[in-house]
Amino acid sequence: MNENELKKQTNIVKSTVYKMIDVEKIKPNPFQPRHIFDEERLVELSESIKKSGIYQPLVLRQPIKAIERFEIIAGERRYRASVLAGLEKVPAIIRDFTDEATMEAAIIENLQREDLSPLEEAEAYQSLMKELNLTQAQVSERLGKSRPYIANYLRLLGLPTRVKEMLQGGQISMGQARTLLALKQQDQLEKLAHRTIREGLTVRQLESIVNQANLDEEKRANRKNHHQNxxxxxxxxxxxxxxxxxxxxxxxxxxxxxxxxxxxxxxxxxxxxxxxxxxxxxx
Known part of the structure; x- marks a missing residue:
């Protein structure tokens, strides 16, 4: 994200300063949506930094108090690789950001890289809605994505914890996860997720199983209602x-x-x- 794009997204950047900053005076952004950093790629980047240095500076938030550390707005991966490379100082652009601008910039910067996991992306959208009090439509407008696109990701947050772990670990795809969410018997969802992995079910095969299960459940419910009447x-x-x-x-x-x-x-x-x-x- 360049400076003009960042200003357009937040409209609340107060000042900008470029300088070398001690890595010990830097801390990660608490609003960082990315939870997993590929260790192998970090090592590769650190080796590149050792040989050629950092071409793109980090974007940091100016501390509110002198005793506080600079907060990363963009470039946490470069920061981590710099620490691995043993650098004592890194080039950085220092900006005076509000909490709102810091969170929005961090989330948008990561979303624009398009390599977040489905769950990380879903949590990023949820954070924007919760912390900035935005609707799905407003998030859609800010990010240039359709409302159904945002809604489909947010639905992933309703998965059981174990199934979320399967999705995060790449054992099931987003398409399979979305299909599982259509299952009416939610207590059977994790069991069907295990079956999906065990049998290597495609999304189409899984859709057929879910549709049949929902039909059976509907018949069972109708019989129950009929009996009660x-x-x-x-x-x-x-x-x-x-x-x-x-x-x-x-x-x-x-x-x-x-x-x-x-x-x-x-x-x-x-x-x-x-x-x-x-x-x-x-x-």
């Missing part, structure tokens, strides 16, 4: 049939005069037992 007389018949047959029985009424009885069994052995209770012989 039955008269005490019909429910009593079901209870007595169930006790007599030793299995689940349902009386389904189609009208005042018509209906049907459904008897459930889980195996051929159980069916034989039910037929014996009913004195039905197939010999």
């Amino acid at each position: 039955k008269s005490p007389f019909v429910r009593e018949i079901e209870n007595q049939l169930g006790e007599r047959l030793g299995t689940k029985a349902a009386v389904i009424t189609k009208s005042k005069q018509k209906g049907k009885i459904e008897i459930s069994y889980d195996s051929m052995k159980e069916l034989d037992r039910i037929l014996e209770v009913l004195n039905i012989s197939l010999d």
